[in-house]
Amino acid sequence: MSNFNNVPVIDISNLSVDFQTQRGDVRALRNVDLTIPHNKTVGVVGESGCGKSTLINSILRLLASNASITSGSIRFLDTNILEMTDPELNDLRGQKISMVFQDPMTALNPVITVGKQMTDILFRDSHSRNAKREKARDMLQMVGIPDAEDRMNDYPHQFSGGMRQRICIAMALMMNPALLIADEPTTALDVTLEAQVIHLLQELKNSFQCSILFVSHNLGLIAELCDEVVVMYAGEVVEQGGVFDLFHSPAHPYTQRLLECDPARIEKSTDELPTISGRVPDLIELPPGCIFSPRCVSKFEPCSTQPPPEFVVNEHHKVRCFLSQNG
Amino acid sequence: MANILSINNLRVRFRTDGAVRAFIDRNQDPYIDAVLDVSLSIERGKTLGLVGESGSGKTTIGRSIIRLVDPAGGTIMFEDEDIGRMSSNRLATLRKDISMMFQDPVASLSPRKTVGSLILEPFKIHGIDQINQNQKARELIEMVGLNEAFLGAYPHQLSGGQARRVGVARALALNPKLVIADEPTAGLDVSVQGEILNLMRRLQVDRGLSYLIITHNLPVIRHLSNHLAIIYLGRVIEIGSTKDIFTNPAHPYTLGLLSAVPQPDPNKRREKLKLEGELPSLSRRPTGCEFHTRCPFAVEKCQQESPIRQEIEPRRFVSCHFPFPLSQVKVQTA
Numbered sequence: 226m227s228n229f230n231n232v233p234v235i236d237i238s239n240l241s242v243d244f245q246t247q248r249g250d251v252r253a254l255r256n257v258d259l260t261i262p263h264n265k266t267v268g269v270v271g272e273s274g275c276g277k278s279t280l281i282n283s284i285l286r287l288l289a290s291n292a293s294i295t296s297g298s299i300r301f302l303d304t305n306i307l308e309m310t311d312p313e314l315n316d317l318r319g320q321k322i323s324m325v326f327q328d329p330m331t332a333l334n335p336v337i338t339v340g341k342q343m344t345d346i347l348f349r350d351s352h353s354r355n356a357k358r359e360k361a362r363d364m365l366q367m368v369g370i371p372d373a374e375d376r377m378n379d380y381p382h383q384f385s386g387g388m389r390q391r392i393c394i395a396m397a398l399m400m401n402p403a404l405l406i407a408d409e410p411t412t413a414l415d416v417t418l419e420a421q422v423i424h425l426l427q428e429l430k431n432s433f434q435c436s437i438l439f440v441s442h443n444l445g446l447i448a449e450l451c452d453e454v455v456v457m458y459a460g461e462v463v464e465q466g467g468v469f470d471l472f473h474s475p476a477h478p479y480t481q482r483l484l485e486c487d488p489a490r491i492e493k494s495t496d497e498l499p500t501i502s503g504r505v506p507d508l509i510e511l512p513p514g515c516i517f518s519p520r521c522v523s524k525f526e527p528c529s530t531q532p533p534p535e536f537v538v539n540e541h542h543k544v545r546c547f548l549s550q551n552g
Numbered sequence: 553m554a555n556i557l558s559i560n561n562l563r564v565r566f567r568t569d570g571a572v573r574a575f576i577d578r579n580q581d582p583y584i585d586a587v588l589d590v591s592l593s594i595e596r597g598k599t600l601g602l603v604g605e606s607g608s609g610k611t612t613i614g615r616s617i618i619r620l621v622d623p624a625g626g627t628i629m630f631e632d633e634d635i636g637r638m639s640s641n642r643l644a645t646l647r648k649d650i651s652m653m654f655q656d657p658v659a660s661l662s663p664r665k666t667v668g669s670l671i672l673e674p675f676k677i678h679g680i681d682q683i684n685q686n687q688k689a690r691e692l693i694e695m696v697g698l699n700e701a702f703l704g705a706y707p708h709q710l711s712g713g714q715a716r717r718v719g720v721a722r723a724l725a726l727n728p729k730l731v732i733a734d735e736p737t738a739g740l741d742v743s744v745q746g747e748i749l750n751l752m753r754r755l756q757v758d759r760g761l762s763y764l765i766i767t768h769n770l771p772v773i774r775h776l777s778n779h780l781a782i783i784y785l786g787r788v789i790e791i792g793s794t795k796d797i798f799t800n801p802a803h804p805y806t807l808g809l810l811s812a813v814p815q816p817d818p819n820k821r822r823e824k825l826k827l828e829g830e831l832p833s834l835s836r837r838p839t840g841c842e843f844h845t846r847c848p849f850a851v852e853k854c855q856q857e858s859p860i861r862q863e864i865e866p867r868r869f870v871s872c873h874f875p876f877p878l879s880q881v882k883v884q885t886a
Contacts, residue, residue, distance in 0.1 A: 272741040273712070385830055386606065412739075415605040415768050416812040417827045423814070442741055445814030449821055468818045486742045487816050489771035494795065496753060498746035498775060 232302055234404050234436045235261040235284060240297035242279055242288065249509045253279045254460050257297070258535075261404065266430060266437040268451030268468070270444060270483070274505050276460040277440045281406055284438075285322060286314055302403070320349065323397040324406045328413050329389035333381040339365075339392055340377025346399045364395040367432075368425060387418035394425065398433055405430075406438045411446065423450055444487050448472055453541070456480050459505050459516045466542030476544040479517050515546070523548060556631065556730055556762045557617065558593035563625035564612050564786075568835060584834040586612045587786045590626070594730070594779075599756070599763040601773040601794065603809070604783035607831050610766045611655075613783070614732045617764070618650050619643055630730070648678055651728040655735045657715035661707040667693070667718055668703035674725040692721040697751060713744035717751065724755060732764045737772055749776055770813050774798055782806050785834065785842050792868035802864055802875040804847050841873065849874065 242254040254276045261267045269277055282288045284299055286306060299306040301317065309317065326332040334342055343361035350357065358377070365373035368391040381389055390410060397405055407426065411419040423446060430437055441447055447454055448468060455465040456477065464477040475481045482501045484490060491498070503520035506512055512519055518528040527533075527547050536549040569582035587609045594600045602610045615621045617628055619635055628635040630650065638646060651674075654660040661670055668689045675683060690700055696717040707715060716736070723731055736752065737745040749772065756763060767773050773780065774794060781791040782805065790803040801807045808827030829846045832838055838845050844854040851874075859871045865878065 272743065387830055416770065416809060417605060418830065420812040420814070420822070421828070443814065444742070444816035448816045448818045449814045472816060472818055483742065484816060486746055487771070488742075488745070488775055489813055490816050491771075491775065495775055498749050500746040500750065501743040 231263070233260040233262050233300075234302065235259070235438070236300040237280075237284075238298055238300075240280075240283060240299060241295045242276075242283055243293050243295050244289070245291045245293070246509075251508045252460060252511060253292075253508060254283070257457075257460075257462050259455055259462065259465070261436050261438055262453075264430070264434050264436055265452045266426075266439055266450055268447040268454045269438065269440045269457060270442060270447050270454060271457035272442060272505065274459070275457040277457060278408070279460075280457075281324070281408055281438070281440060284406070285318055285324070319346065319402075320400045321402055322404045322406065323400065323402040324408065325390070325393050325397050325410045327409045329386065329393045330381065330413075332393050333389060335381055338378050338380055339384070343377070343392075343396055343399060346396055349400075361395075361399070364399055365392070367429070368392070368395040369421075370395075387414055387421065390414060390418075390422055391425065394422070394429065398429060398435075401433060402435055404436050404438060406440070408440045409442070410439075411441075411443075419446070426450060444472075444484060445489050456483070460508055461516055461545065463517065463546070464542075464544040466538065466544075470539070470542045476538050476542070476549050477517075477546045478521050478523050478548070482522075517546075554596050555593040555629075556596045557764075558591075558629045559613075559617075559626065560591050560629070561626035562590040562613065562616065562623055562628060563588055564609070564616050564621055565624040585786055585837075586834060587616065587623075590783075590786070590788050592781050592788060592791060594762050594764055596762055597756070597760050598779065599765060599777040601777035601780045602764060602766045602783060603768060603770065603773060603780060605768060605831050607834075608783045609786035610783050611734055612786075614652070614734055614764060614766050617730075617732060618647055618652055644678075648674075648726045649728055650730045650732065651723040651726065653719050653723045653731065653733040653736060655738060657712060657719045658707055658710070660719060661715060663707050665706075666703065667705050667707070667710070670707075670718060671703075671721050671725060674722060678726065680726075688725075692725055693718075695724070695755070696721045697747075711744075712740055713748060716740065716748050720748070720751060720755070724759070724761075727759070728761070730762045730764065732766070734766045735769075736765060736767070737769060738767075745772065752776070770809060782809070785831065785837060787842070787871065788869075789843065789872070790870045792865075792870075796865070796868055800876070800878050802868070802870040802878070803843075803872045804849050804876075805843050807876070808846075841871075843872075 237257055237259040240254055240257040244251040244253055271277055294307060340358065340361055344357040347357045362373045362377060370376055370388060370391060411422050414422060426437065427450060439451055451468050454468050454471045456463050458479050464480050475484060485499050486501060488498060501520055506516065506519060514529040514531055515533050518524045533545045533547045535543050535545050537543055538549060563585060564587035565583040566586055567582055568584055569579055574582035590613060602613060604610045612621060616623050623636045671689050671692050672685055689703055693700060693702055698714060698717055737748060740748065755761060765773060765777060777794050780794045780797045781788050784805050790797065790806050797806060801810055811826045827846060832845055840856045841854040841859050844850040853873055859873045861869050861871045863869050864875055
């Protein structure tokens, strides 16, 4: 991939996705712009229903049959994923872009040994079976599975939750992908194991030189792992920027509220935890103006009538909010 | 200060092998101790948090309190009665006084029943029929901050936060004295999480409830509980007031847990992990101090002798040979 070091691994521009339902079209993603630079970790944060999963599924072209991409493009290095043919997509999935899912138990096949599942991924390679097994063993060692050689004959249920997630990460990296998508990879794990998995991802990113798209609603993990952060709300990217900008000087009221609500950030013990009042809007009938305005405490004149364009705070920090209009 | 519940030396065992398997393997003792020598108490109107990794036995402790599992030893005193020795008739009425909120809110609601009938289910089970059903259902659903219209909805139509609220309404329907909440905020978004916790707190004040909250979410329990018990391999390794434990953890495991919580600030990234490895198997408990296999401070003594529980300040107990002296450790927890 050395020729592409300056080209972003993923470049999404103006992506919109609708789902056709009986009640009408659900506008799940609207005008999303996002780039994942080479060898960087980009975090996507947002509450349930904000379009995180739709975004991932669009990148891998795994959207449900009632979905349609109404505008935009997704470029992987120099090709548009949206124009790829099925054989090209097969080449992409699992090989150039791979994925670690939320629940490692459902991601692994319970009736096939871990070693077999790992070598099966290498079906594209022409190496001998022994060479493939060796590679699988090395990967398992790299993610910290003790006695990798013996444990390759074990089934997924014989591993603990943390070990299973390590195996999933090892599998995702078997083909040396350019992009690893991690969809809430630690929600099923305890804090101690979560810290270990995050640590592992950091180490592996450096040794494999791949980019990571890390999707989570845990702000602490995003701060720990990511270089850049994208904040999504109700199908829109409301703010994006470097991790320091975003956590230290958030510009969008939603980002600010989200940070205030995190109990890990509240210094004093309190009886009343902060919340964001109101609900996520119905994505079939969108409110005019800013999507966050019905719940926003600092809304003013233009917010409820026209959608805010993207304002530039600094080179990497962009926000969709009229409050940032004057700089 | 009266305790509503006090547990003394509780032990819960699970059988691992059947009789035939155990005979073939000549296994004299085909059991594991999921909970061992647990002593703790809950003050009336207060909240105790039970914290530990998965598999540490915290849910088993919660379940043994309402006798969903039978204890193998020790006593569980609820007010003046030993729950371990209650008859099945008494147990049925006990479960009016102690109610449980289960882990997965959607899975704990029957998918074929409406919210209205789910909320009234506790009354049916306990044969309470002299109530105005419609009015009661409305009262309860409004108590948890949902609209009456939800009474006709089915569980799949609810969001995670709404299903949680229905779970709270069901748990509180019969005016219990003690509520056991198993992971009350698992799977909820941060903003919704705050709403549920505020609701639980408000109801506690209004109705004088006592809570036992089982969780591994340390930032949440910090704001919700008065006392905290840290569980490791089925044992309480540290117990005390939440404030003291968070500011001055005495056990290395507690320190490890606290420092494992990621901080939402990129300036506070951790270079090194304090807690490596995983929970050892219950069938092969380590010798000596059971935490020595993962403890960064372990010395030879820790491998051989089990630590005895010591009171390092009033009502603060820790099981460690070398507990951190008070006010020396500073943890980076926001």
